Amino acid sequence: MSTLEIKDLHVSIDTDQGNVPILRGVTLTINTGETHAIMGPNGSGKSTLAATIAGHPRYRVDGGSILLDGEDVLSMSVDERARAGLFLAMQYPVEVPGVTMTNFLRTAKTALDGEAPSLRHWTRDVKKAMGDLRIDADFAQRNVNEGFSGGEKKRVEILQLELFHPRFAILDETDSGLDVDALKIVSEGVNREHAKGGMGTLLITHYTRILRYIKPDFVHVFIAGRIAEQGGPELADRLEEEGYDRFTAVEA
Amino acid sequence: MAETTQTDITPDTPLDGGASALDEKARLGSATIGRAAIDGFTEEGERLPGGDDGTEQLGLKKHSHGNAPVIPEASRGERRRSFDLADFPPLTGQEEDWRFTPLKRLRGLHTDDLTGRAPAVEVTGATNVRVETVGRDDSRLGTAATPEDRVSAAAWNAFTEATVITVPRETSADGEVMVRITGSSADPAAQYVLIRAEQFSKAVVVLDHVGSVALAQNVEIVVEDGAELTVVSVQEWDDDAVHVSSQQARIGRDARYKHVVVSLGGDLVRLTPSSVFSAPGAEVEMYGLYFADAGQHLEQRLLVDHATPNCTSRVTYKGALQGQDAHTVWVGDVLIRKAAEGTDTYETNRNLLLTDGARSDSVPNLEIETGLIEGAGHASATGRFDDEHLFYLMARGIPEKAARRLVVRGFLTEVIQQIRVPALEERLSESLERELAAGNL
Numbered sequence: 005m006s007t008l009e010i011k012d013l014h015v016s017i018d019t020d021q022g023n024v025p026i027l028r029g030v031t032l033t034i035n036t037g038e039t040h041a042i043m044g045p046n047g048s049g050k051s052t053l054a055a056t057i058a059g060h061p062r063y064r065v066d067g068g069s070i071l072l073d074g075e076d077v078l079s080m081s082v083d084e085r086a087r088a089g090l091f092l093a094m095q096y097p098v099e100v101p102g103v104t105m106t107n108f109l110r111t112a113k114t115a116l117d118g119e120a121p122s123l124r125h126w127t128r129d130v131k132k133a134m135g136d137l138r139i140d141a142d143f144a145q146r147n148v149n150e151g152f153s154g155g156e157k158k159r160v161e162i163l164q165l166e167l168f169h170p171r172f173a174i175l176d177e178t179d180s181g182l183d184v185d186a187l188k189i190v191s192e193g194v195n196r197e198h199a200k201g202g203m204g205t206l207l208i209t210h211y212t213r214i215l216r217y218i219k220p221d222f223v224h225v226f227i228a229g230r231i232a233e234q235g236g237p238e239l240a241d242r243l244e245e246e247g248y249d250r251f252t253a254v255e256a
Numbered sequence: 257m258a259e260t261t262q263t264d265i266t267p268d269t270p271l272d273g274g275a276s277a278l279d280e281k282a283r284l285g286s287a288t289i290g291r292a293a294i295d296g297f298t299e300e301g302e303r304l305p306g307g308d309d310g311t312e313q314l315g316l317k318k319h320s321h322g323n324a325p326v327i328p329e330a331s332r333g334e335r336r337r338s339f340d341l342a343d344f345p346p347l348t349g350q351e352e353d354w355r356f357t358p359l360k361r362l363r364g365l366h367t368d369d370l371t372g373r374a375p376a377v378e379v380t381g382a383t384n385v386r387v388e389t390v391g392r393d394d395s396r397l398g399t400a401a402t403p404e405d406r407v408s409a410a411a412w413n414a415f416t417e418a419t420v421i422t423v424p425r426e427t428s429a430d431g432e433v434m435v436r437i438t439g440s441s442a443d444p445a446a447q448y449v450l451i452r453a454e455q456f457s458k459a460v461v462v463l464d465h466v467g468s469v470a471l472a473q474n475v476e477i478v479v480e481d482g483a484e485l486t487v488v489s490v491q492e493w494d495d496d497a498v499h500v501s502s503q504q505a506r507i508g509r510d511a512r513y514k515h516v517v518v519s520l521g522g523d524l525v526r527l528t529p530s531s532v533f534s535a536p537g538a539e540v541e542m543y544g545l546y547f548a549d550a551g552q553h554l555e556q557r558l559l560v561d562h563a564t565p566n567c568t569s570r571v572t573y574k575g576a577l578q579g580q581d582a583h584t585v586w587v588g589d590v591l592i593r594k595a596a597e598g599t600d601t602y603e604t605n606r607n608l609l610l611t612d613g614a615r616s617d618s619v620p621n622l623e624i625e626t627g628l629i630e631g632a633g634h635a636s637a638t639g640r641f642d643d644e645h646l647f648y649l650m651a652r653g654i655p656e657k658a659a660r661r662l663v664v665r666g667f668l669t670e671v672i673q674q675i676r677v678p679a680l681e682e683r684l685s686e687s688l689e690r691e692l693a694a695g696n697l
Contacts, residue, residue, distance in 0.1 A: 058651050061643070086653035098648045101608055101639045102667025111662055112652035147666075148648075164652065 006073050006089070006171045008034045008057075008204060013068035015049075015056050026052045028229040029068070034172060039198065039205040041215060041240060044226030045248045050208045051095060053226075054176040057206075058092035059085050072172070087116055089171030093161040093178050100148035105160070106130075108148045109167060116168055133166045137193050154181040162193040169197070174206045179214035191217030212244040227251045332559065332589045332623055337402040341413055344406035353405060353528075356585040356617055358553055361524045363470040363498045364444045365407050370414035370472055372443025375465075377419045378436040382429035385459060386422040396420065397450055401476035401504035404528070408502040411472035414446035421461060422452045423485070429459035432677050439469030439497060447473045453483035455508075460486040460677060466521075468494040477505035479513045481535065486514040488675055489529075492687060493522035500526045507567075509535035516675055517544035517573075519554045520687055530559035533567045533596070540569040544586075545671035547691045548614065550579025557587040560603070562596035571603035574671050576664055577614035578691075586636075587619045592629060600630035607638040608667050610660070661692055 015027040026049045034040050044050050056063045057070060059082040070077040072088055080088060100108065109130060114120045121129075134141065137159045149157050158178055165173055175194065179187055195218060197203055207218060215223075215237070223239040224231045225248075232251050233239065335353075336343055347366045349359050359366060379387045390397070397418055403409035423429055435449070451461050463475065479485045493499060499522055507513050519525045531540040546554040560569045575584045586605045607616040620634035641663050649659035668688060672681050 060647055081656075082647060082650035083653050083655050083659075086651055092651055094648070094651075098644045100645050100648060100663065101606075101641065102663045102665075103649075104666065107662070107666055108649075108652075111658070112649075112654055115653040115655065115658070168652070 005036045006204065007036075007071075008090075008172045008206075009069075009071045010053075010057075011069045011071070013053070013056070013070065014066040015052055015063050016066055017052075017062055017064065023064075025066070026063075026229050027056070030229070030231060031068075032224065032231065034204045034206060036171065036204045037198075037201060038222065039207060039218065039220045040222045040224060041207045041209060041220035042224050042226055043209055043212070043240065043243060045252060046210065048226040049229040050210075050226050051176050052229075054092055054095075054174045054206070054208055057085075057090060057174055058082065083115070087118075091165060091168060091170030091173045093158075093165060093173065093175045095176040095178075095180065097149050097157040097161055099150045099152075101150065103148050104145055105148055106144045109164070112164070113167060129167060133163050136166070136196070137163050138189055139163060155183065155186040158182060158190055159186065159193075162190050166193055166197050169200070170203060172204045172206065173197070174208065176208050177210060178207075179209055179211065187214060188217060194218055212240050215240045225251060332591050332621065333561070333593065335404055337404050338409060339398065339403060339412055341406065341409045344403075344409050347406055353557060353587075356583075356587075357526055357555060358524065361498065361553065362407075362500070363442070365470055365472045365498060365500050366410070368444045370410055370444045370446035372445035372470065373441040374415070374445045374447045375437045375439040375441075375467060375469055375471060377447075377449070378438070379419070379421065379433065380436070381434040382431040382459065384424070384427055385429050385433050386420075386424065388420045388422070390418050390420055392416060392418065392448075394418065394420070396452070397448065397476065399476075400478045400506035400532075401474065401502070403474070403502065404504075404530075405502070407472045407500045408474055408528075411446040411448070411474050411500075411502075414472070415448040415474075418448035418450055420450045420452070423454060423457040423459040423483070425454040425480075426456045427454075428457065432680075433459060433461040435461060435463045437463060437465045439465070439467035439471060439493070442468060442470055442496070444470045444472070447471060448476070449473070450476045450478070451485070451487060452478045453480060453485035453511075455480045456482040458484040460488070462488045462490065462677065462680060465489070465491045465493055465499065468497050470498045471500070473499065473501040475501060475503040477503065477513075477515075479505060479507045479511040479538075481508040482510050483508065484512045486516070486676070488516040488518070488677070488680070489527065490680070490684070491517075491519040491522055491525050491527075493525070495521065495523060497522040498524045501528070503527060503529040505529075505531045505540075507531055507533050507535075507538045507540060510537040511535075512539045514541045514674070515543070516671070517542075517546070517556060518671070518675075518684055519544075519546040519556070520684075520691060522552070522554075524553045524555075526553075526555040526557075528557045528559070530561065531569065532559075532561040533564045536564045536566045538564075538567045540567070541674070542569070542571045542573075543671045543674045544573035544575075545668050546573075546575040546584055547668070547688065548575065548577045548579075548582035548584045549691065549694065550613075551581050553583045553585075555585035557585070557589070558603075559589045559591065560601065562590070562592045562599045562601065565596055566598040567596065568599075569601045569603075571601075571605075572671065573605045574668055575605075575607045575616060576610060576668060577607065577616055578610040580613035582611075582614040583616070585617045587617075587621070588634065589621045590623070590632070590634070592622075592624045592626060592632060594625040597626055597628040598630055599626075599632065601632045603634045605636045606667075608664070609638065609640045610664065661689075664688070664692055
């Protein structure tokens with residue numbers, strides 16, 4: 005079993021108006037096999053947490069630590085973090101010119117595993133995973149995310165999740181912009197990977213609807229860069245009824 | 257950026273910067289149009305609808321039509337064509353077809369007498385192809401090509417002997433024809449090469465340019481009825497070379513012609529490849545690959561002249577740029593004349609900016625004088641490889657250098673694969689690796 009430990013994390017960004025603190029002391033521990041939902045209003049720092057774990061250079065860590073089985077994640081480069089088993093399903097996956105999906109997936113898999121996947125098995129795995137996610141076969145020959153719709157990009161993120169088998173997956177608003185059918189397809193993909201038992205999940209979302217398909221073990225409410233409340237799945241039900249007003253009112 | 261991380265990404269772009277569709281496209285003609293006239297088209301030609309409105313989005317630019325003042329021409333088909341230098345006034349840089357070219361760096365090709373020593377020509381490879389060196393009075397010269405600009409006309413006036421390569425009638429060349437063109441003088445010089453593929457012949461001819469030159473060159477290409485000819489022009493010049501080359505092809509009935517440009521080396525390279533259909537039923541493919549480093553100017557201006565019915569053309573040019581003041585220019589003119597019913601044409605240019613400080617100009621022009629076509633369209637896109645792309649690939653475990661190479665290789669290999677000469681493809685792939693390495697990518 006693996007553990008991802010976030011301790012008293014403080015993160016800021018530099019803007020034209022100066023340095024702006026975003027995360028103000030976040031502490032969170034996720035174990036393999038657990039699903040944690042992080043919920044909160046816009047601007048509460050949910051996506052910042054995701055990007056900081058993955059190592060996006062825009063975010064400055066001012067304090068605290070992130071440990072993966074005791075290893076210091078913050079001292080790793082972006083690609084080292086991925087190879088250590090962290091996976092970020094991005095909120096806005098970028099279009100990468102000039103690289104076909106096929107080439108990209110194989111190159112990434114090779115980098116992650118340290119050796120090229122067996123061609124026969126790999127081709128079969130990719131084909132099956134694409135089929136499961138209702139991704140058209142001809143996407144394999146298209147450039148990464150180029151011209152894909154918002155929903156297609158999200159499905160391709162989950163495709164990678166299923167092919168790369170990360171130890172910890174951070175899903176950054178994977179549900180946003182998806183219609184009900186696409187939401188189900190994407191959720192099933194996450195659940196399939198979860199069922200294999202080797203993955204912990206940090207599910208970041210603004211809405212509760214994805215939690216009907218992906219059942220969290222823990223729910224954390226993010227307000228103004230801190231965890232304001234945490235509990236079990238019942239907390240999500242309460243948020244669905246009451247919204248975030250109760251928290252933001254206190255904050256104000 | 258967090259001091260504890262070890263990446264070289266700089267934090268100058270927002271995480272949430274979404275990119276969007278890379279293409280600006282205009283596509284005309286479809287099954288439903290068939291033989292009917294196309295709405296919005298007049299017999300005077302057209303302006304494509306929904307075209308260049310100058311909209312920019314993060315990292316993606318629509319194709320520019322340049323900033324320089326322009327002397328308009330009514331139709332590409334009306335451009336002056338002449339063997340007489342006096343028909344082309346001295347260049348000012350204001351001319352439509354010279355507006356992107358830094359004339360100061362032409363090393364006198366547009367002003368001086370082209371009396372320097374022409375680069376050496378060595379032809380190897382196929383044994384059943386005829387190679388001759390002829391005087392300028394040889395009647396075969398200048399039958400299929402007429403200069404369209406001042407430098408080309410000057411080169412026509414100045415060359416002393418020409419290389420003529422003939423693929424005899426109904427002959428399939430028993431190997432590639434490798435034409436090694438080696439420059440060894442910085443004095444402005446002229447050169448003439450004629451490539452003739454006689455009826456129903458088949459050959460691949462590679463013009464392999466190396467060394468140092470200030471060269472005004474005319475390459476005349478005749479593709480007779482039913483012939484199948486590939487001409488590859490590789491520019492791996494030394495860093496100081498200046499090369500201006502007109503490469504005009506005349507395409508016969510049911511002929512197939514493929515032209516491939518690979519421009520990597522040289523200070524200034526300006527190619528004007530053209531394909532003129534002279535009879536129905538022919539197919540043309542024109543490919544190009546260019547990789548500009550800091551300070552390099554690589555320019556290509558194409559013309560596909562559909563003057564006869566039922567011909568097909570496809571143009572695909574791709575460029576990569578890295579370093580301060582790397583500049584590439586691609587202008588693609590496609591002309592569909594009134595007689596060219598049943599034409600099917602599409603042209604694409606894509607550019608990839610790998611660093612700041614580089615500039616890529618891309619101008620597709622489509623001029624249509626008949627609506628009775630199968631299809632006509634173009635696409636142009638210039639994209640950036642930026643920190644967000646790098647982050648995405650690295651977040652999937654791919655190290656930074658590998659990520660950059662992955663992108664550039666993937667982008668440019670498509671064109672190299674069109675050459676279909678394995679040894680040359682391999683050499684050019686290695687050259688690309690060196691370009692990448694030189695840019696510290």
